[in-house]
Amino acid sequence: MLRAAAVDVILSEGLNGFSLREVARRAGVSHAAPGYHFGDVRGLLTAVAIEGFETLRDELVRSGEGIDDPIERLTAIGRGYVRVATEHPAHCEVMFREDVIAVDDQRLAEVGLAAYGVLEAAVAAVAERYNPTLRIQDAARLCWSAMQGLVELGAKFAVLDGLRAEAPSTLDDHVEGFTTLIVNGLLHDASTAGSPRRKR
Amino acid sequence: MLRAAAVDVILSEGLNGFSLREVARRAGVSHAAPGYHFGDVRGLLTAVAIEGFETLRDELVRSGEGIDDPIERLTAIGRGYVRVATEHPAHCEVMFREDVIAVDDQRLAEVGLAAYGVLEAAVAAVAERYNPTLRIQDAARLCWSAMQGLVELGAKFAVLDGLRAEAPSTLDDHVEGFTTLIVNGLLHDASTAGSPRRKR
DNA sequence: GATTGATCGTGACGATGTCAAGATATGCGC
DNA sequence: GCGCATATCTTGACATCGTCACGATCAATC
Numbered sequence: 001m002l003r004a005a006a007v008d009v010i011l012s013e014g015l016n017g018f019s020l021r022e023v024a025r026r027a028g029v030s031h032a033a034p035g036y037h038f039g040d041v042r043g044l045l046t047a048v049a050i051e052g053f054e055t056l057r058d059e060l061v062r063s064g065e066g067i068d069d070p071i072e073r074l075t076a077i078g079r080g081y082v083r084v085a086t087e088h089p090a091h092c093e094v095m096f097r098e099d100v101i102a103v104d105d106q107r108l109a110e111v112g113l114a115a116y117g118v119l120e121a122a123v124a125a126v127a128e129r130y131n132p133t134l135r136i137q138d139a140a141r142l143c144w145s146a147m148q149g150l151v152e153l154g155a156k157f158a159v160l161d162g163l164r165a166e167a168p169s170t171l172d173d174h175v176e177g178f179t180t181l182i183v184n185g186l187l188h189d190a191s192t193a194g195s196p197r198r199k200r
Numbered sequence: 201m202l203r204a205a206a207v208d209v210i211l212s213e214g215l216n217g218f219s220l221r222e223v224a225r226r227a228g229v230s231h232a233a234p235g236y237h238f239g240d241v242r243g244l245l246t247a248v249a250i251e252g253f254e255t256l257r258d259e260l261v262r263s264g265e266g267i268d269d270p271i272e273r274l275t276a277i278g279r280g281y282v283r284v285a286t287e288h289p290a291h292c293e294v295m296f297r298e299d300v301i302a303v304d305d306q307r308l309a310e311v312g313l314a315a316y317g318v319l320e321a322a323v324a325a326v327a328e329r330y331n332p333t334l335r336i337q338d339a340a341r342l343c344w345s346a347m348q349g350l351v352e353l354g355a356k357f358a359v360l361d362g363l364r365a366e367a368p369s370t371l372d373d374h375v376e377g378f379t380t381l382i383v384n385g386l387l388h389d390a391s392t393a394g395s396p397r398r399k400r
Numbered sequence: 401g402a403t404t405g406a407t408c409g410t411g412a413c414g415a416t417g418t419c420a421a422g423a424t425a426t427g428c429g430c
Numbered sequence: 431g432c433g434c435a436t437a438t439c440t441t442g443a444c445a446t447c448g449t450c451a452c453g454a455t456c457a458a459t460c
Contacts, residue, residue: 014299019416030440035418037438096352099214099293103359112356113363137369138377141357145349145378146342152296152352153345156312159303163313169337177338178345185385219447230409235449237407 002027002034003051006044010090015100020044045094046101046108052084052091053111059084060118070125071187075179077122078147082175085151092151119144123186130187139186146178202227202234203251206244210290215300220244245294246301246308252284252291253311259284260318270325271387275379277322278347282375285351292351319344323386330387339386346378 005027009018020034020041027033038044063080067073085092094101095112102108120140127134154171161168205227209218220234220241227233238244263280267273285292294301295312302308320340327334354371361368 016299020418021416031416032418032441033439041417093299096356098355099216103355109359109363113360116360135377138374139381141350141353141374142346142378142381145353145374146346147349148353149345149347149349150341153341153348155298155303156296157341159309160313160316163309174338174341174345177335178342181339181342181382181385183385184388185381185383188384188388220449221447231447232410232449233408241448 002029002037002044003047006034006048007090010048010093015093015097018045042100042102045097046105048091049095049097049101050105050108050111052088052095053108053115055088055091056081056084056095057111057115057118060115064118064122070122070129071183074122074126074143075183077119078143078179078182079172079175081119081144081147082151082171085147086171096148116140116144126183126186134186142185143182146182147175150174150178202229202237202244203247206234206248207290210248210293215293215297218245242300242302245297246305248291249295249297249301250305250308250311252288252295253308253315255288255291256281256284256295257311257315257318260315264318264322270322270329271383274322274326274343275383277319278343278379278382279372279375281319281344281347282351282371285347286371296348316340316344326383326386334386342385343382346382347375350374350378 002023005023006018008026009022013019013022018041021031023034023044024031034044038047059080060077063076063083064073067076120136123134123140123143124136127136127139150171154174157174158168202223205223206218208226209222213219213222218241221231223234223244224231234244238247259280260277263276263283264273267276320336323334323340323343324336327336327339350371354374357374358368
């Protein structure tokens with residue numbers, strides 16, 4: 001399949017070494033075949049991104065299944081997010097790269113929204129049981145941003161550890177640290193009542 | 201200057217439409233001149249990234265200056281981060297793209313570490329005054345990841361608001377929401393004493 | 401005044417994305 | 431079986447790109 005070949009190329013050549021002709025070569029077809037099916041480099045990469053969001057959505061659902069406590073579930077979903085990122089690095093290298101994929105693709109928007117919905121529902125459950133004043137949208141987006149930022153900066157963190165001659169911390173270590181801090185934040189959020197913060 | 205022309209091209213053509221020849225065209229030099237000075241596409245983009253980290257470091261320092269309360273200072277630094285990202289989008293499009301820049305560049309590592317140091321110092325100040333048990337490294341990296349994730353996902357959040365027919369929330373809105381939640385988490389972090397979390 | 405080094409232009413090569421045109425196969429109505 | 435439309439893929443071409451080798455220009459230095 002061309003999509004699989006594309007993932008293969010991203011994996012071994014990186015996203016900037018990516019080329020339709022190399023995909024064609026690995027798939028054993030002519031140099032223009034990928035162009036015919038996906039129209040465009042952008043088209044093929046968009047297809048890969050959609051595939052990524054689908055597995056992300058599925059994996060987030062699967063991560064939370066059977067866990068009753070909302071906080072435990074949210075934490076498990078956080079781990080699931082990073083797990084998807086580490087197990088499907090090629091897909092994740094593309095999923096949020098709006099300069100490379102077709103942002104206006106409808107199916108892409110649908111699946112992305114579905115994946116986000118899983119996360120938001122988990123946050124809503126936390127709010128319902130533990131902190132009704134929590135602003136769910138802010139909280140859910142913070143969770144997503146933190147995990148996405150972690151995925152993106154993970155390599156830099158490792159370099160940082162190296163510069164300080166510390167044992168390099170793994171992605172999993174960071175996930176645990178982050179979720180602890182975030183959960184504490186969610187539990188104690190009382191922004192409407194003015195914790196040590198200002199206006200708005 | 202070639203670097204300015206490069207930023208110009210990234211801004212108008214995006215990172216994948218970027219080409220040395222277009223940079224040369226806008227700078228009014230021959231098509232191979234950029235290659236001579238920077239050796240490579242990677243070399244030129246790395247120079248842009250270094251420039252970006254320098255202004256990031258300076259801007260973070262400037263954002264925190266004259267603010268006594270550590271929490272206020274950390275919040276201001278968070279805003280500064282996002283401000284740099286919005287005011288220098290071309291630089292930020294490159295700074296964390298390890299597939300496009302020379303990750304082993306020494307000057308790049310230095311400036312990046314310096315910028316991170318500003319953030320970490322701010323977090324350390326919060327810990328010292330408000331919560332001595334706070335794990336500074338986790339906290340600082342969470343702050344960075346959240347802001348970086350926000351910068352990357354900001355566009356997607358706007359699309360999300362659109363799909364729900366809500367008023368699109370700005371980056372600044374998210375910064376305020378995020379910092380509130382994170383600060384709450386930092387203040388109440390007691391992971392060593394087993395808040396509602398598990399082992400490790 | 402000759403030389404050296406930095407800076408830049410010119411020309412070439414292979415590789416790439418994309419398009420047009422042709423080839424092949426598959427299914428369908430008759 | 432036959433004609434035909436459609437899908438799938440190949441082939442060939444073109445402009446563009448990154449990169450390299452080579453030459454030109456010019457300032458500084460000995």
